[in-house]
Amino acid sequence: MTLKGDLIDLPLLDILHIFQRDGRNGRLSLLKGRERAVIWFQCGEAINALLISDDSQQPPRVGEEAIFALAHWPHGSFRFMPLITDEHDRITITRPTMQLIVEMLQQRAQASLPHLPPDLTMDTALRAPLQMIDLGTRIDLNPMERTILHILRQQHTPAQIVAHTHLTPEQVLCAIARLIDLGLVATVTLADLPDQQLVAPVPLRTKQHSTSKLVRAIKRRLQQLHAA
Amino acid sequence: MATYKIVVTGTYAAGKSLFIRNASEIEVVETEAPVSDPYERQLKAYTTIGLDFGVLQIDKEHHLFLFGTPGQERFDFMWEHLAIGCLGYVVLVDSCRPADFGPTSRLIRRFAEITSAPFVVAANKQDALGALPPDYIQLRLGLPDSIPVLPCIAHEMSSVHAVLFALLDRIEALSAAVPEVGDESSTH
Numbered sequence: 257m258t259l260k261g262d263l264i265d266l267p268l269l270d271i272l273h274i275f276q277r278d279g280r281n282g283r284l285s286l287l288k289g290r291e292r293a294v295i296w297f298q299c300g301e302a303i304n305a306l307l308i309s310d311d312s313q314q315p316p317r318v319g320e321e322a323i324f325a326l327a328h329w330p331h332g333s334f335r336f337m338p339l340i341t342d343e344h345d346r347i348t349i350t351r352p353t354m355q356l357i358v359e360m361l362q363q364r365a366q367a368s369l370p371h372l373p374p375d376l377t378m379d380t381a382l383r384a385p386l387q388m389i390d391l392g393t394r395i396d397l398n399p400m401e402r403t404i405l406h407i408l409r410q411q412h413t414p415a416q417i418v419a420h421t422h423l424t425p426e427q428v429l430c431a432i433a434r435l436i437d438l439g440l441v442a443t444v445t446l447a448d449l450p451d452q453q454l455v456a457p458v459p460l461r462t463k464q465h466s467t468s469k470l471v472r473a474i475k476r477r478l479q480q481l482h483a484a
Numbered sequence: 485m486a487t488y489k490i491v492v493t494g495t496y497a498a499g500k501s502l503f504i505r506n507a508s509e510i511e512v513v514e515t516e517a518p519v520s521d522p523y524e525r526q527l528k529a530y531t532t533i534g535l536d537f538g539v540l541q542i543d544k545e546h547h548l549f550l551f552g553t554p555g556q557e558r559f560d561f562m563w564e565h566l567a568i569g570c571l572g573y574v575v576l577v578d579s580c581r582p583a584d585f586g587p588t589s590r591l592i593r594r595f596a597e598i599t600s601a602p603f604v605v606a607a608n609k610q611d612a613l614g615a616l617p618p619d620y621i622q623l624r625l626g627l628p629d630s631i632p633v634l635p636c637i638a639h640e641m642s643s644v645h646a647v648l649f650a651l652l653d654r655i656e657a658l659s660a661a662v663p664e665v666g667d668e669s670s671t672h
């Protein structure tokens with residue numbers, strides 16, 4: 257099965273990062289209006305890229321130039337076809353993909369003016385995945401953003417960050433908005449679920465067959481089936 | 485005979501029917517029909533329109549019913565009937581379709597409104613070469629650390645059992661804090 261979707265759901269930066277981490281081999285095809293592109297991956301490294309347009313005014317772009325142009329696509333469908341054999345015959349990208357990712361992040365960091373996302377409030381739960389914290393150490397962040405990124409190793413709200421630091425709510429929200437823009441921090445939209453799940457439903461509280469006894473019995477049956 | 489219920493849910497073509505088929509001890513009761521929507525037909529030819537039903541015989545007197553929900557949101561009126569009174573539920577997500585992450589988040593929230601039963605999230609199709617890693621899927625679903633996303637291959641019985649084991653662990657852990665009370669019937 258192939259991986260397919262839209263860059264709105266899975267941005268190119270995330271794709272490059274995941275493929276690099278997982279050492280993928282294959283061909284990523286992208287399509288946006290009259291523009292088409294292909295990136296070839298070998299052991300997770302982007303080794304060749306081509307971006308062409310039906311518009312005759314626009315010359316084809318290859319290699320890093322194509323990758324950096326694709327990084328600006330806000331949307332566009334993609335399809336990843338894993339390849340077992342070496343289909344690609346050209347290498348137009350010689351720099352490691354991680355360097356390209358860091359450079360893309362730096363470009364975005366310099367270009368982006370922080371604007372508060374509509375759903376960002378003082379009570380929004382946020383988290384920075386570990387691999388993103390690692391990336392954050394390699395791009396240009398100010399000390400305040402770096403501190404907040406470090407705090408967000410674990411899930412926190414802006415209100416909690418304000419309580420833990422000497423920063424004002426405005427400073428914290430602006431820094432978080434920039435970290436979200438950069439893709440280093442994500443909103444934990446379902447953060448309020450665990451508390452609800454701590455209330456066991458009625459059938460679990462029955463005397464007739466206690467929960468732990470029931471769970472053990474089901475597990476035993478599953479083990480029997482597994483062994484069979 | 486006392487019966488208990490576990491529900492398997494997820495968006496369209498996440499692999500729910502296959503999951504139940506590999507967990508059930510009986511021939512699964514399926515209510516499948518040819519797909520009418522041209523876009524959805526690209527994903528699979530037949531879809532569950534009512535529910536999938538399987539059984540795990542715990543012992544002579546106790547049975548565990550496995551219910552699979554229809555995946556399309558237009559059938560969400562069925563979810564409530566199926567979810568109420570369940571021991572817990574499994575949310576399946578297709579690891580190769582990032583477009584499904586938003587609908588899956590909505591489905592998780594909707595189920596949490598319907599039932600307070602514990603649940604686990606399983607990233608299905610992890611054997612596919614294009615599959616996204618479970619930790620990334622957890623991030624995109626907006627799930628907190630306390631709800632990890634388990635790797636899953638629904639056509640492998642061992643993988644299905646591993647997901648059910650994880651759900652049972654969660655049911656046990658979360659119910660440990662709740663005192664046993666009364667003499668309510670356990671049949672649902």
